[in-house]
Amino acid sequence: MNWPLKKKNNGDGNSNGHIIEMLGITKVYDTGKIQVEALKGIDLVVDKGEFVAVVGPSGSGKSTLLNLVGCLDTPSGGTYMLGGEAVAGLDRDQLADVRNRRVGFVFQNFNLLPQLTALENVEMPMLFGGMGRRERRRRAKEHLDRVGLGDRVEHRPTELSGGQMQRVAIARALAMEPDIVLADEPTGNLDTGSGSDVMSLMTELWGQGRTLVVVTHDKTLASRAGRVVEIRDGVVVTDERAVA
Amino acid sequence: MTSFGSFLRQLVRDVWSQKLRTFLTVFGIIWGTVAVALLLAVGEGVHRRQTKSFAGLGDRIVIAWPSRTSLPFEGLGKGRRIRVDETDIEFLKKRVGGLAEISSEYAQNLRATFGDRARLVDVSGVSPIFGEMRNMVPAEGGRFINPTDMDQRRRVVFVGNELAEDLFGEIDPVGEKVMLQGSPFLVIGVLQAKEQDSSYSGRDHSKMIIPSSTFQALTGQRYVDLFIYKAATPDRNKALTERVLAALGERKRFDPGDTQALGIWDTTDMFVWFDTFMLAFKLFMGFMGILTLTVGGIGVSNIMNVVVEERTREIGIKMALGAKSRTVLSQFLLETFIFTAIGGIIGLTLTWGFCAAVAGTPAEDAIGTPVLSPQIALLTAGVLGLVGFLAGYFPARQASRLDPVVAMKL
């Protein structure tokens, strides 16, 4: 097992610069008869400003891990510190706040609300964050502009291509200006062209100093990351940093 | 408040975007409300109609007709004729406790003419109170005999509705003059058509009613053919009759136990059976109502369950974006509340409209006028609303307590 090196990239903020710190994380899915042990003790430390690509075969536990990082799910065991704070100690409302302010999540299947326009989808996290209507509109437009969808604000998800939907999802993830962006196979459903657009967006975000954890099968995308973590059968098998 | 505004806007958007689902939910509540409210309204209508036609003869009155004695009494032989006149009626009024209403009735077959039409008509002379006791309601534009008519022996007549048609045809009888035994009588009112299941001397719709004072002056008849009376409440009629028999027996000298001297027909007896029947009917309708309500409730709760199931993913996504459980829940609850309110209001309006539509159609003769009781209506809408609310609330609360990923995968 490779222990991640405790080297700071451009980390500051927390005492030790670790924005994500997982120790012995396990996840067991209990489906009645069978218990699936999806994660069997994951240790993962990510510093502020890192770009981590998580790779591995299908069913190895990548999505499970990412969901736990994003506080969308509860681990079965182990400790998880997010920004120096134990996630297990947070109540439901505090968790909602973490999801709202600290983490932006990009799902593999977009998870846009079909009844809302692109603009309203992007507004959604700001709505839950208690932001005023004007400010929300302005910011949502800005974010859609940034992902190149300034002319599609009134479109509904069904009226958009896969790549456009993914870009709306990215704009939504960035709406609250989170310091961590998590993406689960953001290019998985896209053709090469849209895929490379999304990839450049990711790289750009990294350049802005955000922390990125991206699950991907895409070798090109993984190669752009500063660090590649490989998972097999619920454990980390390799953890390599690219030589900068 | 911006956030409440956004909240509402979002709600409207969510609801509007799912027109079919919204429609089904509201429709379910409408359907349930209409089914229950209409059933009970029709039941109440039938009940009232039955009661009314059953009381066509009068509501729980006692009819007494003086006849001949069948028992010897204090040395007097049997077969003696008992005669009652107006002074005896006054005597009963004064001496018998608990006598709420009493009216004498004189009856004869008299010749009535209007223009070139002449008929032999049952004419009754009665007191003003008779109208109320015997359920003789004047049709619009007319009235029954009043105390002044009585005191001044006015020649005024109240005409049965069928007789009025026969005699006057197209002409409105009120205000017309009709000849009775050669004297002109002013028509003051026509009987409003009524159901009458039973009678003692022909149906009211073919009679003429005049003040008893006028009747006596016209015919010279001194003794009553019969008199009717009632106690303040029906359950006291039996005891009242005993006192009437005792008082009249003493005055007219006959055995109070003589069943022939004064013939008695206490119509309360028929009502005993009738009331039992109506109670059974009401219980039946109540049972059907509860059954329908249950079925409606199950329907509404199923719809609500489907709605929550469909929306669990949406709830999951919203929570993944940082929505707090109570935000998600309160939107859901407000939605349910609005659906229920709209459904209930539409349902009750439809039921009310149906009730109004039946009034005045031939159907009314068969089932009576359905009566929508506001309490029942509100109860129905309330119960269905509560069922829908609970059916939606618990699964929604459960969904809002899941981890976002779990909700999104359901």
Ligand SMILES: Nc1ncnc2c1ncn2[C@@H]1O[C@H](COP(=O)(O)OP(=O)(O)OP(=O)(O)O)[C@@H](O)[C@H]1O
């Ligand atoms: N909700 C669930 N209930 C039961 N088992 C689950 C559930 N979600 C995932 N699993 C199991 O956990 C294991 C890890 O799943 P996960 O989705 O994390 O894999 P993955 O690495 O993301 O795969 P892929 O590359 O195909 O997306 C799999 O064996 C899967 O069957």
Ligand SMILES: [Mg+2]
């Ligand atoms: Mg996956």
